[in-house]
Amino acid sequence: MNYDLPVLRNPEALETEAVPEKTGRGGHPKELTTLVLTEFWERFSYYGMRAILILYMTAPPKQGGLGFETQKAASIYGTYTMAVYLTGLPGGFIADKILGARLAVIAGGLIIALGHFSMVATSLPCFYTGLILITLGTGLLKPNISTMVGDLYSQDDPRRDGGFSILYMGVSLGAALAPLLCGYIAQGERFKQVLSYLSINPLNSWHYGFAAAGVGMTFGVIQFTARRSRLVHIGVKPQHREASERLYRPLTRDEWKHIGVIFLLFFIYMLYSAVYEQSGSSLNLFADRLTRTEAFGWRFPSSWFQSVDSIYLILLAPFFSMLWLRLGTRQPSVPAKFCLALLFQGLALLLMVPASMFASSGKVSPGWLLSVYFVDIIGWMCIGPIGASAVTKLAPPKLVGVIMGVWFLGIAFGSKIAGYLAGFFDETDIGLLMKFFGSLGVAALIAAALLALSTPTICKLMGKVH
Numbered sequence: 189m190n191y192d193l194p195v196l197r198n199p200e201a202l203e204t205e206a207v208p209e210k211t212g213r214g215g216h217p218k219e220l221t222t223l224v225l226t227e228f229w230e231r232f233s234y235y236g237m238r239a240i241l242i243l244y245m246t247a248p249p250k251q252g253g254l255g256f257e258t259q260k261a262a263s264i265y266g267t268y269t270m271a272v273y274l275t276g277l278p279g280g281f282i283a284d285k286i287l288g289a290r291l292a293v294i295a296g297g298l299i300i301a302l303g304h305f306s307m308v309a310t311s312l313p314c315f316y317t318g319l320i321l322i323t324l325g326t327g328l329l330k331p332n333i334s335t336m337v338g339d340l341y342s343q344d345d346p347r348r349d350g351g352f353s354i355l356y357m358g359v360s361l362g363a364a365l366a367p368l369l370c371g372y373i374a375q376g377e378r379f380k381q382v383l384s385y386l387s388i389n390p391l392n393s394w395h396y397g398f399a400a401a402g403v404g405m406t407f408g409v410i411q412f413t414a415r416r417s418r419l420v421h422i423g424v425k426p427q428h429r430e431a432s433e434r435l436y437r438p439l440t441r442d443e444w445k446h447i448g449v450i451f452l453l454f455f456i457y458m459l460y461s462a463v464y465e466q467s468g469s470s471l472n473l474f475a476d477r478l479t480r481t482e483a484f485g486w487r488f489p490s491s492w493f494q495s496v497d498s499i500y501l502i503l504l505a506p507f508f509s510m511l512w513l514r515l516g517t518r519q520p521s522v523p524a525k526f527c528l529a530l531l532f533q534g535l536a537l538l539l540m541v542p543a544s545m546f547a548s549s550g551k552v553s554p555g556w557l558l559s560v561y562f563v564d565i566i567g568w569m570c571i572g573p574i575g576a577s578a579v580t581k582l583a584p585p586k587l588v589g590v591i592m593g594v595w596f597l598g599i600a601f602g603s604k605i606a607g608y609l610a611g612f613f614d615e616t617d618i619g620l621l622m623k624f625f626g627s628l629g630v631a632a633l634i635a636a637a638l639l640a641l642s643t644p645t646i647c648k649l650m651g652k653v654h
Contacts, residue, residue, distance in 0.1 A: 216351055217340045222415040224358040226293065227333045229408025231359045233300060234272075234326065236366030236401035237307075238468050239494035240374045241265060242610075243476055244394045252391030254312070259611035262469050266607010268319050269465060273600035275327025277593045280335070282328065289332040289339075290416055296328030297409035304402030308395045318398070336419070353509075356573075357502070364498035366404065370397045371491030439584055445649045446582040450591060452646065454598045456526055457575050459635055461602025462609065463533055463628050464568065467497060467561070469610035470624070474540070475557055477615045478547040483554065493557055500565040508569045522578045522650070523643040525570040530636035532567030536560045537629030541622050548618040582650065 245261035247253020256264070283292035303321030306314045337355050341347060373379055374397030380390035439447070475481070476490040512519050520528065543556035576595065583591040612624050 216347055216354065219340055219419050220337065220351055220354060222412060222418060223333055223337050223340075224355050226297070226329075226408045226412045227355060228358040228362040229404050229411075230297065230300065230326070230329055230333070231362035232366040233304060233401040233405035233408075234322075234366075235363040235494065235498075236370030236404060237304060237322070237398055238269075239367035239371050239472070239491040240394060240397050241268070242469050242472055243491060244374070244397075246473065247394070250391075252394050254315070258473065258613055262607045262610035262613070264319075264607070265469050265610070266465075266604045268323065269468070269603035269607070270600045271323040272326050273596050273603065275323055276331040276596060277327075279327035279329075280331045280593070283332045283335070287328075289336050290419060292328045292332045293336075294409060294413060294416075296325040296330075296332070297405055297412065299325030300329065301325075301402045301405040301409065304398050304405060307398035308402075310392065310395060353505075356505075360498050360502045360505070362404075364495045364502065366401065367491050367494035370400045371489040371494065373397045373400050375489035375491055377487065442651055443584045445651070446584070447587075447591070449646055449649050450579055450582050450595070453522070453526065453575060453578065454595060456530070456635070456639060457571065457595070457598040458602040458605070460526075460529060460533065460571055460632075461599050462605035463537065463632055464564070465603050465606035466537075466610060466628070467564070468494065469606060470613040471540075471557065471560070473610075473613055473615070474543075478544075478551055479554055479557055480551045481554070493554075493561070496558060496561045497565055497568075500562055501568070504565060504569060521643065521647050522574060523639060523646040525574045527636050527640045527643065529567040529571035529574075530632045530639065532563050532570070534629045534632030534636060536564035536567065537625050537632060539563065540625035541629070544618055544621040544625060547615070547621070 242261050242265045243253070245254050245256045245264060246258055247255070249255045254261075279292065279296070283289045287295065299321050303318040303323075303325060305318075306321060307318035308314075334355070337351055341351060374394045376393075379396075380393050383390045383393060383396075472491070472494065475493040479490065479493070481488050481490045481492075537560075539556065539560050543552050543560070546552045546556075576592070579592055579595045609628070612620075614620055614624075
């Protein structure tokens, strides 16, 4: 999961007043519902396809898959997830200069849906075409939804954080439900039996899983298009004015220090993402090949484990929100929270060492992965929303949009590294598997220790920003 804050590409947006006057339930602008539903369906399509992507690529042809080696499949997975975040920058530029956010969202959603439906075909060219289309469409849609939510509120509107919390809940719900449905269609034995009964080749169930993701995105585009007339004041093609002299003011010494801190945190976030994104690759393969996928005598698809992260997040987010609020000025600093994130991440990966060891005598209990994801999501709560929020506080106002775009490149590059690392996953060599997860866990703990030693210096550079 990744927390999205508005990408303020125009610095003058920092001075924008609240636009909508009509409010819906909870006192938020009525337009928020349209945007949250659109993002729900976009994340549904993304995480639904992501849950089965590497499983489809590595499944042998006799099971309907592509039969790729793990290393090749992991590399494609890493490149794809990296590209999804890289395209956000040109997507934002196109919305600003050409289409406007509203048209960019519609165009992006249609391209995403077309990409998923391209993957319904069984040919390899259609598979790659689908990945490319989804990447391009996501670059158009995702950053502009966040931007439009930001445009609903002025910078000092007390409802602003609540609005993004609602958006984030929509993201989490989509990410939680998608693997359950798409995974069942792609891997569920009963669904395959239904296909056989209908004289449809059950080996094609993977492609119907991709189709389900496309249907979800189509729902999102339809509801956004039907309700776009309500988005009266936001998402139109911007009328650019000449930048004020303030934008050309040289950076102060403190601002340069803050930029240095941001890039240090960026590097840490990139390393964190490289390990965190194992959830969709190596941990997904561990669930499929080495974990018992049954409970109370009932078998379930291995891709359902991809919902666990989001379910935990939905349950824990209110707790952490109240925790930081109650601690107030006594809460840990930003670098200290990053330390906690790396610490919990390291502990989560070290849990995979005994899990791998027990796998030598047969498939292990689902409890191992459930525990790993629980510990890992605690760490994520200390870095995902915290990092993006810190960037908006530390970045000079005239550079917020640019630096926020650079910040999300940390996820992009981390995802590519994650794909490379996942290529070393080999369930046939338990000793190597233990070293694989153990090395990742120890690396995270070492990074946490080094960051802990550097925290006082980083806090000094941050000055009054907390």
